[in-house]
Amino acid sequence: AGATALGGAALLGASRLAGAAEPTARAGARAALGNTPIHPERLGIYVIPDIPEQWRNWDLTQASFAKIHAVLPNAWLRWDNETGHVTDDPASVETVVARARDAGLPMIITGSAVDGYDNWWAQDGRQPEETIREIADGPYVAHAADLYRRYDNVRFVEVLNEPDGVWFVANPDDVDEYAYYLDRLVTEMQGDVNGILGPSTAFPESGIWQHHFARQDMNHLSYHTYGGWQDLRDYPGRETYVTEYGDDSVALEIANSPGFILGDLWNAERAGKLSGGIRMIFYVNLQGMMRADVIENGHFGFTGQLRSLIAYQALGAVSSVAWxxxxxxxxxxxxxxxxxxxxxxxxxxxxxxxxxxxxxxxxxxxxxxxxxxxxxxxxxxxxxxxxxxxxxxxxxxxxxxxxxxxxxxxxxxxxxxxxxxxxxxxxxxx
Incomplete structure (x- = not known):
């Protein structure tokens, strides 16, 4: 099939993120090749809670963050910084945020836990014992709001991770307690609702999702999906961040491979999934993409999963419209x-x-x-x-x-x- 000649800037218009670079042809050149808008600037990386011990070589961690920023200049990190989760503590959380700032990496952090949060993953599959209200009454939201105020690379504070799931709270999908939590977060954020992201839900029709979506003061939405490109959902008029993204329909070693990731992006772009209100999708996960036990050229080792995102960025550096x-x-x-x-x-x-x-x-x-x-x-x-x-x-x-x-x-x-x-x-x- 023949390709249609279209100019990238005219085709994408306002759907680009503000401030994102727009590759264009030189004056006098013919129109750029392409029939499909592509969005490498909308690819981010999810960071799981646990800080690998090797990251405490903070200079090497910062060098690794800086390399990521150099080859993925528009990427953000999203981190559900639960400091009771095996290895993390408040000082280490702040150091990660500071080192990301010094490397030029924007972040989303969560108003989750800072002092021994009991959850499914940290407790070997045991049902969590803390309720959403207990988390709201703890120091968690204040800690996140404080980091937001002091570190300009923290673009959003996202609500506690997956409040509609059994993995993180004792009372999943409790709408009343979530409303209480959200009000506490608004207070700690000193009313800055534009710095709040949520509801960070696992299920598209949960009560918490519907409650958060109905609040007209919440302009920035987030959800998680492990269903690949077909499960990406857009909400006109609301900026949306898919803060955990993957595909559980195939084995992990396939889902994280270059051949699968690029095929998934091919489908997503052809379906226009990233051309609307979805501002960024965050691939799972940095600790798997950046091997802390391997050193390559002065930074932690980059796996094929991360290198595939880098290759996609290079494709888009030539033009924002692809054949x-x-x-x-x-x-x-x-x-x-x-x-x-x-x-x-x-x-x-x-x-x-x-x-x-x-x-x-x-x-x-x-x-x-x-x-x-x-x-x-x-x-x-x-x-x-x-x-x-x-x-x-x-x-x-x-x-x-x-x-x-x-x-x-x-x-x-x-x-x-x-x-x-x-x-x-x-x-x-x-």
């Missing part, structure tokens, strides 16, 4: 209309190596293939990225014929991906 084709569900490409080009190709198979696959991208402004660089993103827990000029590797070949770029994959490991681009890929692999 996609329903007959080609394993590739996307961008072109700025002035010779700058990028393509992502991935192998969705968990078992078979991909060989002999040719994808032809029409309508490109790329003049020649010999200046391209290749980033291989592997489904690996470490050493997950390899960068080389296209002539210095054997996974993919490129040929330009008129305005069509033909990309032939000779060898691609299961669930791996390839970024082929006119931009340098060296900084994406180090």
């Amino acid at each position: 996609t084709d329903p007959a080609v569900p394993d590739a996307m490409a961008t072109d700025d209309g002035a010779g700058r080009f990028a393509a992502l190709l991935w192998n969705p198979s968990p078992d078979a190596e991909l060989t002999g696959r040719t994808v032809s991208v029409p309508g490109s402004s790329l003049g020649a293939a010999d200046g391209l660089s290749v980033l291989a993103v592997l489904n690996s827990a470490q050493n997950a990225a390899e960068s080389a000029p296209i002539g210095g590797q054997n996974r993919v070949r490129a040929e330009v014929s008129g305005d069509t770029v033909h990309l032939t994959v000779d060898r691609l490991e299961p669930l791996a991906a390839l970024l082929v681009t006119t931009d340098s890929t060296a900084g994406l692999a180090d």
Whole structure:
């Protein structure tokens, strides 16, 4: 199918996050290639509560945060900072927030726990004993509001984590106690409702969700889904943050792989799931994406899961509108209309190596293939990225014929991906 030439800025308009960079073609260039708006600036990372012991090497943690910010410049972290959860304490929570600030990383934190919160995960599956009201009456919301006031990288305080689930409170989905909690949070936030995010629910029709949604003073919504792109829900007129995002329909090692993540994004973008009020989705989870037991080039090791988000960011750096084709569900490409080009190709198979696959991208402004660089993103827990000029590797070949770029994959490991681009890929692999 042929690609439709559309200008990225005109197509996306106000749906972009305020302040986000908008790649555009140079003056006099032809219109950028593409038929599908893409939104790499709407991809964030969820941080599970526990601080790995290695993070207490705070300089290395800050260097790792800084590297994430360098390659994912629009990404935020969302952290349900429950300090009674195994390893965390109030001082360490504040240090993480401070180091993220110094690295340039925005954050969402939660008004959860700061002194021994008893929950399902921390207590080996035992039913939590604290109620929503008891959490509201503790020091939790005041601690979060204080961090919000003192650290400008804290963009929101989100309510306690999943108040409609049995995992975190003794009385899940108690609407009256949630209303009490929310009023306490508003008070501690000194009435700054625009700094409050919620209801952080696990279930789309829970009583707490309906109560929070009905409050007209709550302009920023949050929920969690582990159903992949099909479960992303938009609410016109309300900014929405999906503060935990994944897909439980497949095994974890598949769900966290480049080949699966990019396929999920392909579907989400073609369905327009990220073109409306959803401001950011937060992939689960940083401690799995950033290996604290591995050091790579002065930062903690980045897995294939994190490297796939980095590759998607590089695709969008060329243009905010991508070429996609329903007959080609394993590739996307961008072109700025002035010779700058990028393509992502991935192998969705968990078992078979991909060989002999040719994808032809029409309508490109790329003049020649010999200046391209290749980033291989592997489904690996470490050493997950390899960068080389296209002539210095054997996974993919490129040929330009008129305005069509033909990309032939000779060898691609299961669930791996390839970024082929006119931009340098060296900084994406180090």
